[in-house]
Amino acid sequence: MPHDLGTPVPAPLGRMADLLGATVRPAARRATPVTEVVITEPGDRSTATPGTLILAVGARSTDLVGRPPGAAVAVREDPALLEAAEKAGTTLLVVPPGIRWDEVAAVVQGELARAAAAADDRSHGDLYSLAQTVAALAGGPVSIEDTAHRVLAHAGSVDDADDLRRRSVLGRSCPEPYLALLREEGVYRRVRESEDVVEVGSRPDLGARRRLVVGIQAGTRPLGTIWLQEGAGPLAAHADEILRGAARLAAGRLVDHYYLGDPTGRVRSHEDLAHGLLTGRFNARALAVHLGVPPTAGASVVAVDLRDDPDGDPAARDARLAEAAGMVAVHAAAYRRNALVAQACGQIYAMLPETGTAGAEDALLRWAGDLVAVLRGHTRTPAQAVVAGTAARLDDIPEVKLRGHHGLEILARTPDRPVASHRGLTSSLMVREALDTLARHGGVRHEGLAALVAHDTAHGTEMARSLLLYLDAFGDVGVVAKELNVHPNTLRYRVRKAVSVAGLDLDDPEHRLAAMIGLRLLTGPDRAVRNAPYFPH
Incomplete structure (x- = not known):
């Protein structure tokens, strides 16, 4: 408003x-x-x-x-x-x-104008947020300019700014001598003709360090440029991809800038569209038209969780989530032009149209791995991601989103594992569904296993956990003893004692299966043997 x-x-x-x-x-x-x-x-x-x-x-x-x-x-x-x-x-x-x-x-007047613009027109505020994201990811000062070379937004370390940047920010536009150089070298012509990132060498005589620039376009119409200046250190290795993704995101925001005041020229924000598609409350066919993809197109979904401290400062947590969502949006836009990113349930979801091709999952796993590495580095959180799969139609995205949510719940049990696919987590998901069904519907309970868990609680022992790890490891005493940090003979004694208390016969495959299911059911993730692998990895 x-x-x-x-x-x-x-x-x-x-x-x-x-x-x-x-x-x-x-x-x-x-x-x-x-x-x-x-x-x-x-x-x-x-x-x-x-x-x-x-x-x-x-x-x-x-x-x-x-x-x-x-x-x-x-x-x-x-x-x-x-x-x-x-x-x-x-x-x-x-x-x-x-x-x-x-x-x-x-x-001062420029900052006051920027603040007023951000209050009147969300696209300006979004441009500043985008500039900050690019500066953080690419490692240098960033400026976003319109076609008249006016600085619309900027971000980055003041210490890294060269003389040209300082004059551009102070005057809110690029100095004419540098513009003349860019025209002479054909820089603006090149960024108008393609999505290629153009390098502009340093010019000490003009107070300018090396720069990268990419054009912002809506179809064939140029809307502006994004500039990345090299600071005291080198730019990020994937700075080109970061700029391409940012330019695609900026295009929609600059459309608002050019059509400000004309309601017919404005569209619902990408954030609203993305959240509506993710939750199923937005007409997917209408969205397909807006994105320029066939209404029958599919889309892959990647779910991301920062694994932020739930007991930390809520404001700081929300700020990190917003920062991370901006980074995911830039990477997703670089990977797929029509990508959408939304937040839901404290998590971030990237929707990538038309990626359901052969080998798409492997490519998405690599992309998600790179993304998690970036998020861990910038947000200082143990972020994880799940490639949830591909929705055959945009209407099916909410169902695939739910797969990603469940996959993240499973992946949380192996925090050192940054990325997984829903398909790769199928066994764990099946076990969880079976346990949830048993927990909801009651039925037969193994009294011996319940007695074993009660014995551990009363005496402070770890027989139930030791037995479960032993069964999961197919009886490999050496591996389990090392994990529990006990002597192999101690583990053998615990297993014998556990079998005796529970009344089990480990030579019987049904007894073994009942023990593996029953102990998981009795010692769920929040119970006494929390470190037991409630779900297989």
Whole structure:
């Protein structure tokens, strides 16, 4: 919903400081909201309100006294001013030398305009989020520009920014000398003609490091470009793929930018479409038309779980999930042009149209493995993924999504295993379904096994777990003893004792099968022998 046009949209002071290479004093006030900027001269006592950033040109110590709480003052580095501000409790933006006051004002106004645009038009906010995702994945500062070379969004380390980038951000557009170079080298022509990523070499004379650029297109219509600048270190190995995926995602968001104010030119967000398709509440035929794929097309589904700490800070957990969803979206778009990504049940699902071809599962497993490696590296979580399978029609995606959800439940029991396919987990899923059926419907229970588990609970022993591991390992005493960290003779004694307490005959195959099922049923994942393999791996 658009914000109230009479209400200024704030932007954080710390964000402006980062763009200018300035500092906020005290640092704890980096989140101070700024809603307007005014320029004053020495002795000027112009009225300021909370949210005002005062550019105090030639400020004196007395100019810092009596400012309202919530207002901030931008000054040059001066020990006397810093001391006066500390005594007066004034928030300062300390601007480094070499940046003119009109440039400071331009940065502040640009950030305020960006904040207002994000509030009025979600596509702008989405572009900033996309730029941040690309910067994190590709390892360098990122800018997204429209066809008039205006900077719509940017992200990345201020320390890595070269002089050209700083001037582009400050002026909200690319400097003309560099544009002339790009025209001369045919860079814009090349990015308009294909999805290829074009490399632009460093130009120290223009203050420009090496860059990669990709065009953003809707069919044959150019919508803009995404720029990735090389920083202090090398760019990511798959930077080209990351840029291609980001350009495909940006196309839909820039359509909103160009058709802003024309409701007939706008479409429901990809997030809404993806979630509707995943849950079955959106008309799949209509979505197929929107995506440009045949209504009878199939789609593969990959389910991802960050395995985040359920007891951690909910806000931090939600932030990591949103960050991860953005990364999955970029990788999915690079892999399949019409990919959709949605969140559900605290998990992330990638839907990849028309991938049900021979060898598709192996390719998806490799892709999912690369994706999990990226997620683990950036989110610092033990992420896992399941290739759920291919829906024969888009209407079948909710059913395949459920397979992915169940597969992730099974995969959680082997945290060191990053990726699996639903097909590869079939045996475990069958066992779980059989156990769930037995648990729901009751019937015959093995009293001897119940007595064995009760004995362990009463005496603090591990006979039930030892017997289950022994049966799962086909009686390999050496392997199980090593896993339990006991002597083989100790394990043999435990097994004999367990068999005696439970009244089992391990020479009888039905006794062995009953023990394997019964112990799993009695000692489920949250019971006393939690480390027993409740489901086979």
